[in-house]
Amino acid sequence: MAATQASKEQKYDRQLRLWGDHGQETLENAHVCLVNATATGTEILKNLVLPGIGAFTIVDGHTVSGEDVGNNVNLAFMLQNRAQAATELLQEMNSDVSGNFVEESPDKLLDNDPEFFHRFTIVIGVHLPESTCMRLGSVLWSASVPFLVCKTYGLIGYMRLVVQEHTVIESHPDNALEDLRLDQPFSEFKNHIQSYDLDSMDKKDHSHTPWIIIVAKYLEKWLSEHNCQAPKNYKEKEAFRQIIREGIFRKNENGVPEDEENFEEAVKNVNTALNPTKVPTALEDLFNSEQCNNITSQTPAFWVMLRAVKEFVHNEGSGSLPVRGTIPDMIADSQKFISLQNIYREKAMQDTAAVSKHVERLLQSVGKVCCKNASFLRVVRCRSLAEEYSVDSVNKDEITSCMDSPDSEMVFYLMLRAVDRFYQQHSRYPGVYNYQVEEDISKLKLCVNSLLQEYSLNVNIKDDYIHEFCRYGAAEPHTVAAFLGGSAAQEAIKIISHQFVPFSNTFIYNAMSQTSATLHL
Amino acid sequence: MARRLFSLCVSREKKRRRTADPTDKMAVDGGHRNSGCDWDGRWNHVRKFLERPGPFTHPDFEPSTESLQFLLETCKILVIGAGGLGCELLKNLALSGFRLIHVVDMDTIDVSNLNRQFLFRPKDVGRPKAEVAADFINTRIPGCKVVPHFKKIQDFDDSFYRQFHIIVCGLDSIIARRWMNGMLISLLSYEDGVLDPSSIIPLIDGGTEGFKGNARVILPGMTACIDCTLELYPPQINFPMCTIASMPRLPEHCIEYARILQWPKENPFGDISLDGDNPDHIQWVFDRSQERAAEFSITGVTYRLTQGVVKRIIPAVASTNAVIAASCAMEVFKIATSAYIPLNNYLVFNDVDGLYTYTFEAERKENCSACSQVPQDLQFPPSAKLQEVLEYLTENASLQMKSPAITTTLEGKNKTLYLQSVKSIEERTRPNLCKTLKELGLSDGQELAVADVTTPQTVLFKLNFTT
Numbered sequence A: 001m002a003a004t005q006a007s008k009e010q011k012y013d014r015q016l017r018l019w020g021d022h023g024q025e026t027l028e029n030a031h032v033c034l035v036n037a038t039a040t041g042t043e044i045l046k047n048l049v050l051p052g053i054g055a056f057t058i059v060d061g062h063t064v065s066g067e068d069v070g071n072n073v074n075l076a077f078m079l080q081n082r083a084q085a086a087t088e089l090l091q092e093m094n095s096d097v098s099g100n101f102v103e104e105s106p107d108k109l110l111d112n113d114p115e116f117f118h119r120f121t122i123v124i125g126v127h128l129p130e131s132t133c134m135r136l137g138s139v140l141w142s143a144s145v146p147f148l149v150c151k152t153y154g155l156i157g158y159m160r161l162v163v164q165e166h167t168v169i170e171s172h173p174d175n176a177l178e179d180l181r182l183d184q185p186f187s188e189f190k191n192h193i194q195s196y197d198l199d200s201m202d203k204k205d206h207s208h209t210p211w212i213i214i215v216a217k218y219l220e221k222w223l224s225e226h227n228c229q230a231p232k233n234y235k236e237k238e239a240f241r242q243i244i245r246e247g248i249f250r251k252n253e254n255g256v257p258e259d260e261e262n263f264e265e266a267v268k269n270v271n272t273a274l275n276p277t278k279v280p281t282a283l284e285d286l287f288n289s290e291q292c293n294n295i296t297s298q299t300p301a302f303w304v305m306l307r308a309v310k311e312f313v314h315n316e317g318s319g320s321l322p323v324r325g326t327i328p329d330m331i332a333d334s335q336k337f338i339s340l341q342n343i344y345r346e347k348a349m350q351d352t353a354a355v356s357k358h359v360e361r362l363l364q365s366v367g368k369v370c371c372k373n374a375s376f377l378r379v380v381r382c383r384s385l386a387e388e389y390s391v392d393s394v395n396k397d398e399i400t401s402c403m404d405s406p407d408s409e410m411v412f413y414l415m416l417r418a419v420d421r422f423y424q425q426h427s428r429y430p431g432v433y434n435y436q437v438e439e440d441i442s443k444l445k446l447c448v449n450s451l452l453q454e455y456s457l458n459v460n461i462k463d464d465y466i467h468e469f470c471r472y473g474a475a476e477p478h479t480v481a482a483f484l485g486g487s488a489a490q491e492a493i494k495i496i497s498h499q500f501v502p503f504s505n506t507f508i509y510n511a512m513s514q515t516s517a518t519l520h521l
Numbered sequence B: 001m002a003r004r005l006f007s008l009c010v011s012r013e014k015k016r017r018r019t020a021d022p023t024d025k026m027a028v029d030g031g032h033r034n035s036g037c038d039w040d041g042r043w044n045h046v047r048k049f050l051e052r053p054g055p056f057t058h059p060d061f062e063p064s065t066e067s068l069q070f071l072l073e074t075c076k077i078l079v080i081g082a083g084g085l086g087c088e089l090l091k092n093l094a095l096s097g098f099r100l101i102h103v104v105d106m107d108t109i110d111v112s113n114l115n116r117q118f119l120f121r122p123k124d125v126g127r128p129k130a131e132v133a134a135d136f137i138n139t140r141i142p143g144c145k146v147v148p149h150f151k152k153i154q155d156f157d158d159s160f161y162r163q164f165h166i167i168v169c170g171l172d173s174i175i176a177r178r179w180m181n182g183m184l185i186s187l188l189s190y191e192d193g194v195l196d197p198s199s200i201i202p203l204i205d206g207g208t209e210g211f212k213g214n215a216r217v218i219l220p221g222m223t224a225c226i227d228c229t230l231e232l233y234p235p236q237i238n239f240p241m242c243t244i245a246s247m248p249r250l251p252e253h254c255i256e257y258a259r260i261l262q263w264p265k266e267n268p269f270g271d272i273s274l275d276g277d278n279p280d281h282i283q284w285v286f287d288r289s290q291e292r293a294a295e296f297s298i299t300g301v302t303y304r305l306t307q308g309v310v311k312r313i314i315p316a317v318a319s320t321n322a323v324i325a326a327s328c329a330m331e332v333f334k335i336a337t338s339a340y341i342p343l344n345n346y347l348v349f350n351d352v353d354g355l356y357t358y359t360f361e362a363e364r365k366e367n368c369s370a371c372s373q374v375p376q377d378l379q380f381p382p383s384a385k386l387q388e389v390l391e392y393l394t395e396n397a398s399l400q401m402k403s404p405a406i407t408t409t410l411e412g413k414n415k416t417l418y419l420q421s422v423k424s425i426e427e428r429t430r431p432n433l434c435k436t437l438k439e440l441g442l443s444d445g446q447e448l449a450v451a452d453v454t455t456p457q458t459v460l461f462k463l464n465f466t467t
Helices: A002-011 A013-028 A039-049 A066-071 A082-091 A106-112 A114-119 A130-142 A187-194 A211-225 A234-246 A261-268 A281-287 A301-314 A334-361 A368-372 A385-389 A396-403 A410-426 A436-454 A463-472 A478-497 B002-010 B066-074 B084-094 B129-140 B174-186 B227-232 B241-246 B251-266 B279-295 B303-310 B318-337 B386-395 B423-434
Strands: A031-035 A055-059 A098-102 A122-126 A147-153 A156-162 A166-168 A378-380 A506-510 A515-519 B076-080 B100-104 B145-149 B166-170 B203-209 B212-218 B346-350 B356-360 B376-380 B405-410 B413-418 B447-452 B455-465
Touching (some): A002 A013, A013 B303, A039 A055, A039 A082, A039 A147, A039 B318, A055 A082, A082 A098, A106 A114, A106 A130, A130 A147, A130 A156, A147 A410, A147 A478, A156 A410, A187 A334, A211 A234, A211 A261, A234 A261, A301 A334, A396 A515, A410 A436, A410 A463, A410 A506, A410 A515, A436 A463, A478 A506, B066 B318, B076 B084, B084 B129, B084 B166, B084 B203, B100 B129, B174 B203, B174 B227, B203 B318, B212 B318, B241 B251, B251 B279, B279 B303, B318 B346, B386 B413, B386 B423, B386 B447
Parallel strands (some): A031 A055, A031 A122, A055 A098, A122 A147, B076 B166
Antiparallel strands (some): A156 A506, A166 A378, A506 A515, B346 B356, B405 B447
């Protein structure tokens, strides 16, 4: 209905400016599964319900306790099933979203119906004991369903992304370099530059000529005088800048150069303008990957488009990517700016058409967006939980090198692993009750030592951390749950929308020092 | 030094006794407390951090069952803003044990708030944010007593602000932040040049924009204040008038042309100013912008872009606000309870590519115009025009005043040299802008008092004549 569409546009306006209508569509088609409606879990889900995901399902066999209501705004009454209670309050937050619940422990579901989990766009598992986590991880890995593991333990937040291969076309990099092709001007650009004669212009035209043209003109001259070698080191670039400065239109009477802002812009932009056009290394690696070179009828669209871009690079592009087609704003009059902008735009359209022909050849549909973002394509790959936890493939190097720094967050990862081990052995977490805190310290220490021994990790964990983790008593303070709630929700949105780049693969938040780290485990 | 002052300022009304009892065999669950609405186990998650000793706590921390009582019954927190950050802050504080909370917000609820300000529903559109937020929290979280104020922060004076232990801001305006900052600095008292720690009210400030955010802890008079780090907030970029008027290149230039030049000239809806929230107004600007763009073969003017430019919209999502509000609330908790050493003092967050945080200590500026108590210098030749002084006050990166009003004392009488905000006074004092400082009767060493929206107190400047 038109009315609902208009009000959705209004409601979601602030976020549509970040991921666009097409990004929003992916959210509205998504079905997210949350396992365990703890404060952390419902905070994550709240931050997905508000932006309008299509549907969610909560899997939880627990009953709401007094403790639960105390730290969770999405639970109001005790003794209800937690999945149902949370679903009701979350659902109420956004009528566009449809909420479901399953009053069952995940272990039971994995026993009886593991394929239940195949239907989801992403599964978020919160506060799962190690064994359940590994089982669920294995099912999701085989089904290629992304899995986000989250935990708030005392003042430590933990996230682990488990996805085999996540492709990103629109990574939206913060500080991207422009694609101006000044070092290898394509023929239409060359012709356009020829149409300018700086020496014969009147003052008005001269001071409203785009800096790109100015640099191109002076570069042409430089190349002819320097054996086709562009300015390379600081000395040469400075000399080049000086030549441009001297090009500023002189006032006839006193010979003093007047201010010409466009020339100043040219001087300022020399460094970036002289950046050589080249295919980024990360992209070369993708070009050389198996998926790119082995296109079959099963190949996802991303790899087909990437292959088409590669074909373009080796043919029409003569070693370069399709032209991006955008230029930054600069001092110029409207006509000069627009006509220059159109030169780049039309070339980009041409290049896109060429890539599309390759794509057609590779039996898929057109990717205009892929060309514009060719420089910034990203692929994220995470190891499976099985690989992380196996003695044979544990990332010892990462762990030991991080532990060399005294302030590394890696120690918290190891403590969380030790605490999981404690739970496996004692069917409870350490220090939950006051009287347990002291006695559990030595028990937890045994778990730490057995963990380090099993993985042959020659690292030292100070007793203070063991004491602190007993002190935590598996508490889930709301502020830490809320921090993870925001962080995890945005990572889930990245996975669903394929925009922006997700973390890989482990994130630790330390609320004591307000620091964080991303680890590769 | 900082550590000692924390516990002094927080323990103003707090009575502490050593009641640590780590061998208590009762489960933490045995929560039968004074407040009737505290069911069993309600505060379990919080109490572990208040009643148990630990190796990383603040040096002043003493485990006690009294700390929770302090939070529940005595500690008074002021939340400024009930928007994206404010809603999250209220929830976080309430679920951490704070009950005496006041919230100030001058806005009413808009549909575009609903994607992240979760205390509001479609039926609440048009109602004051502070009131709806308070209602929701007080209903959902029994025992919490949030008091709303549908007002501007400037509507309150020092007697209002003085009652709070900690103030936490979730504002969307640098001017408002600076005002709040100035207000808390004005509450500081010095005895023989030494700062009285009990006059310090800690200020926690959070800000977000798209996927970026920051959280900082300010102890007025002790640590870097908002104005000390004004350069971290670059001034808003406006397009040059000549570009808008005669050589547009971007769709934004076309929109600004319609907004700034065509609207006042054509007054399409009568003699009223453009209202960014009125869809008819935006539609008019959009139509004119498209015409302008067509004239210059510029593409890209959309309704969404038009609205964004006219209203200076900043994109926003629930997730970033959740993260920053969580960090801020964590710091409020730490300071109120001395549970851990607080953030020292600035956290930056960005989740565009993975998740990135950076924590550093912002430094105090020796001659900060807000908190340094060092008289501010104005260096000008006596032949300089008052206009130049005005420009310096607005353009200098460390001052960034908005519309300063300059007064001084001449021949024993208070004289307004220039004031912009009242039309009649502006007209009367405008000729002064073209006069030189000497012509205005000012002498070397003269004190000028400058008032501005960025500060609740006037800033004193000393005029130093240069040759």
